[in-house]
Amino acid sequence: MKTTARKMISALFISPQLWAIAFMALAVSPAARAATVEAFGQELSIPKNGGSGTILARHYITPTQICGQSTCTATDLYAYPDGGDVRSTSAVITTNVSGISTRLLINGTAYGTQSLSVTFSQPIEVQLLSDGRTNLGGSLAGLSSLPQYYTLRARFAPVFSIYLKGTITPIDGTCSVPSQTVKLPKTLINRLDRIGATAGTQNFQIQVNNCPKGYNRVGYTLDPVGGVIANSPGVLPLAGGSTASGIKIRVENAQGTPATLGTSITVDGYNKAAGGSFAIPMQASFIRTDTVTTLGTVNGALNVFMDYR
Incomplete structure (x- = not known):
């Protein structure tokens, strides 16, 4: 045989x-380039007791929105804690809502205020993070008269401002x-x-x-x-x-x-x-x-x- x-x-x-890791991916249409974008921009019900550093929400911005092309090269980034007037070099900055911080990632790396030479063809990402403070909820609108949280310069493109919008409601569990x-x-x-x-x-x-x-x-x-x-x-x-x-x-x-x-x-x-x-x-x-x-x-x-x- x-x-x-x-x-x-x-x-x-x-x-x-x-466990307790939360985020949302909001769809961003590849519309014509704009000088500003509002990240999130709606009612956000998010976990109240996330551990420090827990990602709560995500928003994506395409290269087309920033520089009008499928690939951009970032040259400068400015980060404004609390949507205020003072810049920070920290990769994570606070928002004006207690318990919530934010960071901006290009090619998966978070940046604060600095000069750059970073080429990207994937969307940049804005995250909301739990930061250990008590999450009291409220509006992300910022504190200054022009409450942008980030401004980004890209080669051959106008300055691009990113605002955080939306009202946070904490939910237990x-x-x-x-x-x-x-x-x-x-x-x-x-x-x-x-x-x-x-x-x-x-x-x-x-x-x-x-x-x-x-x-x-x-x-x-x-x-x-x-x-x-x-x-x-x-x-x-x-x-x-x-x-x-x-x-x-x-x-x-x-x-x-x-x-x-x-x-x-x-x-x-x-x-x-x-x-x-x-x-x-x-x-x-x-x-x-x-x-x-x-x-x-x-x-x-x-x-x-x-x-x-």
């Missing part, structure tokens, strides 16, 4: 819990997301016969538990450990312990469409008057990503960030 050796791969996909491990079945390598082929699908659910009442919206963001891979929707970078190559894990929604990574998604069913717990159906699969592969274990990790407003 002839025996045929079967070549297999295995995987471990880990989705760790993140956050949702919880339990940690889980998702194991994909061992799979024959010949089932992944070309780049983009998938196999070994495993269903799972993201549990969002005990959401309190009072938020206008609850969202979640799937954030792969190691960062989002450009032009590879839903695909996770290889995590520690991986021994295979040319094969990764792709996270998908229940219909098999690659999951949206790095963008806030609304938790369907959340009701401001009721709160509650929710299950988000997902699945994960092996995906071939290279012409050359080696057998082994494929590991990936995904953080689930909750955001509130």
Whole structure:
């Protein structure tokens, strides 16, 4: 009797819990360039008792809005604590709302007042952070007659001012997301016969538990450990312990469409008057990503960030 050796791969996909980390990603349309932008600009219901440094909200501003092109080069940044008149070199500055600070990131790095030579093609990010002071809520409008929090100079573009707008309402409590491990079945390598082929699908659910009442919206963001891979929707970078190559894990929604990574998604069913717990159906699969592969274990990790407003 002839025996045929079967070549297999295995995987471990880990989705760790993140606690009390909140942010929101507000959609910014690629409209014509403007000299000013208002970040947030609405009622913000956010957790009252976030730990110092916890991200509460995020707002994105595209290069097109800043310099009218897909790529800009920043030359100078000015940061104004409390939306006042005095500049600060600190990468994190206070807002005029007790308990809330802010920072501006270009290519993932936070800057205070300084001269720059930083080229960016991805949106810059303005964050609201919990800073350890008591969160009393209130308006982010600033203290001066021209209450910008940041002004940015970019090459071949007018000075760009960033204002923080919106009224913060503190809410007691956050949702919880339990940690889980998702194991994909061992799979024959010949089932992944070309780049983009998938196999070994495993269903799972993201549990969002005990959401309190009072938020206008609850969202979640799937954030792969190691960062989002450009032009590879839903695909996770290889995590520690991986021994295979040319094969990764792709996270998908229940219909098999690659999951949206790095963008806030609304938790369907959340009701401001009721709160509650929710299950988000997902699945994960092996995906071939290279012409050359080696057998082994494929590991990936995904953080689930909750955001509130």
